[in-house]
Amino acid sequence: MEIQVTPTGIPGIGALSWGTHVCQFYDGREDLADYLVPYFKTGLEHEEYCLWVTADPLSVEDAQTLLRAAVPDLDTRAGRGQIEFVDYRNWYLDGGRLDPDRALAGWREREQIALQRGYAGARVTGNAFWLESSWRSFADYEARLNESLVGRRMICLCSYAVDRCPSVGLLEVLEHHDHAVVRRRGTWTIVESASVKATKEELSRINEELERRVRERTEELRAALAIREQFISAASHELKTPLMATQLYIDSLLEAVKAARLSEEERRQRLERASASCRRLGRLIENLFDVSRTGTALPSVEREGLDLATLAREVVERFAAPARLAGCEVTIRADHPVIGLSPAQLRSMAIPTCIAPGNDRVHPRLPGQVAHRLMPNAEYHEVLAEDRMDLDIAFADWEKKEGLLAAIFIDFLRRQQRR
Secondary structure (H helix, E strand, O other): OOOEEEEEEOOOOOOOOOOOOEEEOOOOOHHHHHHHHHHHHHHOOOOOOOEEEEEOOHHHHHHHHHHHHHHHOEEEHHHHHOOEEEEHHHEEEEEEOOOOOHHHHHHHHHHHHHHOHHHHHHOEEEEEOOOOOOHHHHHHHHHHHHHHHEEEEEEEEEEEHHHHOOHHHHHHHHHOOOEEEEEEEOOOEEOHHHHHHHHHHHHHHHHHHHHHHHHHHHHHHHHHHHHHHHHHHHHHHHHHHHHHHHHHHHHHHHHHHHHOOOOHHHHHHHHHHHHHHHHHHHHHHHEEEEEEOOOOEEEEEEEEOEHHHHHHHHHHHHHHHHHOOOOOOOOOOOOOOOOOHHHHHHHHHOOOOEEEEOOOOOOOEEEEEEEEHOOOOOEEEOOOOOOOOOOOHHHHHHOOOOHHHHHHHHHHHHHHHHH
16 A cells, blocks of 8 residues: 655655644744745645744744745635635634633644645644643643544644753644654654554555565475476376377278278277277376366376386387388387386386486486486487477477487497397
8 A cells, every 4th residue: 555645845854644643843933934935835836735823932924924925826825725824823723722722623624625626645743832831731732633644644743942841742733643753963753652662663564474475485486386287297198198199090991991901800909099099198187187176276296107118019000000111110129027116126127228318398408318327228319409398299309400419319229239
């Protein structure tokens, strides 16, 4: 929530928020004029309604003369009701005695008039030079005024002559204002009350806590979005695999039927494979539906065993028919299951292994690097130097390196045969 402020016009004071209650301690006529003239000049320039309740050492005529020197069109502004000058006797007193209810009602009325006339707010001041006794009663009035200003489009300045303010009265004045303004060595400075300072410190603490929470939630959201992107990428790849397999099985079956090359048993086997791929696709889609029903919670992922030998046989079978049509014969020897191993199991493997990692999201290079470090007889060939983590599978990159990959594996096999 934005806290709206208005400039005071006083060097060193800056802007104050609406609803602020300030007391000014002045030492003589010049001190008082040096504060109030720029205070009201700034208010007029910012289209605020202004009310100057005067008392010694400045009369109504004195205030008008001083302000007119700073604001040449003062009479025009006064004529249209933007500023008023009122003697303290006509504002604070009734029958020569302090009437706090009358004064408080007057401040409220002036704020309503200001807003009804379209002004930004009300800027007012009153001078307590006339107060000689009844400091307790006036302090009670100041306390009520301080409470009444909360949430109002008004800033209120109360002026006190230093030489006419007793020590007890001084403490009571400070207690019922948000700020005190004094001139020190020619410079106006503002002193916050203890309650205002404590409130600001608490607001600062709350703001820091909110910023910390926003940073934490932002990082959590980024992490969740990254996991979601990885999940969608992997799910897309997993969905494409059985779909492509099914399409290849059906295409090869159609080609074989046209050429009358398949026996009844072979046709049955291919249809079973296509049916198995459809079932796998159905399970994947069901899993995706399960994830979508979890709402904002992250899906739980469980590891499942995978027999690489079975996977390799499926791949060979999938491409066997197209390979034969191209005049190629693909064979595989995978009589025993090959299951994923733990790091300790990988370290115990003495089988010579040739590792050529990928460079995309589905086949990142890190698993290959880990396997190479763990397996004692593994050799590592980084063929695809450029990372393509923006792609699921970098098919084009693999195609460019087919010749090099073939040469690496042939050389690897020959070296193993010579051992």
